[in-house]
Amino acid sequence: DQQVKQNSPSLSVQEGRISILNCDYTNSMFDYFLWYKKYPAEGPTFLISISSIKDKNEDGRFTVFLNKSAKHLSLHIVPSQPGDSAVYFCAAIPGGSQGNLIFGKGTKLSVKP
Amino acid sequence: DTGVSQDPRHKITKRGQNVTFRCDPISEHNRLYWYRQTLGQGPEFLTYFQNEAQLEKSRLLSDRFSAERPKGSFSTLEIQRTEQGDSAMYLCASSLEVGETQYFGPGTRLLVL
Numbered sequence: 001d002q003q004v005k006q007n008s009p010s011l012s013v014q015e016g017r018i019s020i021l022n023c024d025y026t027n028s029m030f031d032y033f034l035w036y037k038k039y040p041a042e043g044p045t046f047l048i049s050i051s052s053i054k055d056k057n058e059d060g061r062f063t064v065f066l067n068k069s070a071k072h073l074s075l076h077i078v079p080s081q082p083g084d085s086a087v088y089f090c091a092a093i094p095g096g097s098q099g100n101l102i103f104g105k106g107t108k109l110s111v112k113p
Numbered sequence: 114d115t116g117v118s119q120d121p122r123h124k125i126t127k128r129g130q131n132v133t134f135r136c137d138p139i140s141e142h143n144r145l146y147w148y149r150q151t152l153g154q155g156p157e158f159l160t161y162f163q164n165e166a167q168l169e170k171s172r173l174l175s176d177r178f179s180a181e182r183p184k185g186s187f188s189t190l191e192i193q194r195t196e197q198g199d200s201a202m203y204l205c206a207s208s209l210e211v212g213e214t215q216y217f218g219p220g221t222r223l224l225v226l
Contacts, residue, residue, distance in 0.1 A: 004155075032212070034214070036217075041219070041222075042219050042220075043117070043119075043204055043206075043217035043218050043219045043220050044156065044204070044217045045217070046214050046215070046216065046217075049214065089155050089156070091155070093212075098161060098168060098169055098211055099144065099146075099161070099208065099211045099212055099213075099215070100146060100158040100161060100169065100171075101146075101148075101156070101158065101215060102158070103155030103156050103157070104155050105153065105154055105155050106155055
């Protein structure tokens, strides 16, 4: 049973516009969420994270929003750039765990010039 | 800081053979994780080490898999009697401590023929 769900396998956005990547989770015991970006033939690269006690975290062009009541988080990229084209993974850490990440299946973002 | 490195980057083997992968974490990172990623899926947790101690193993880690981190520095993941279903990307990550951000290596792509 998938505890972290990324229901959109792909997303295409025009350069300069906003990219919104969505993630839903089922386990209310998750207390930390992360977004990773992955290029082909490379390992995932950490982008941004958010604790469950917050509802927003911002880092440059990247903002993550957390809606605990809806068990939903989203990653906003503004403005989108062609170099942002990659697969984006949402990941969560259960509270009280030893830190092993539970990943979604990923969303492939394509930013067109 | 040279990041997490993994060797080899690619491995092709015949079914039934044994393979061993190596991971060198970021120096001074006490935590080391192994994940496996198959096509169309996010990375899945296999096992992790706190220094030289292996503290948790996923149900995905069958008896044919063994991991070590002999001196609390580099780690090896061995797969005995490989099967075609073992074909995947094997990812290593390290973090300073539990709850800290995990940084991933480039992965070892295994193909079992």
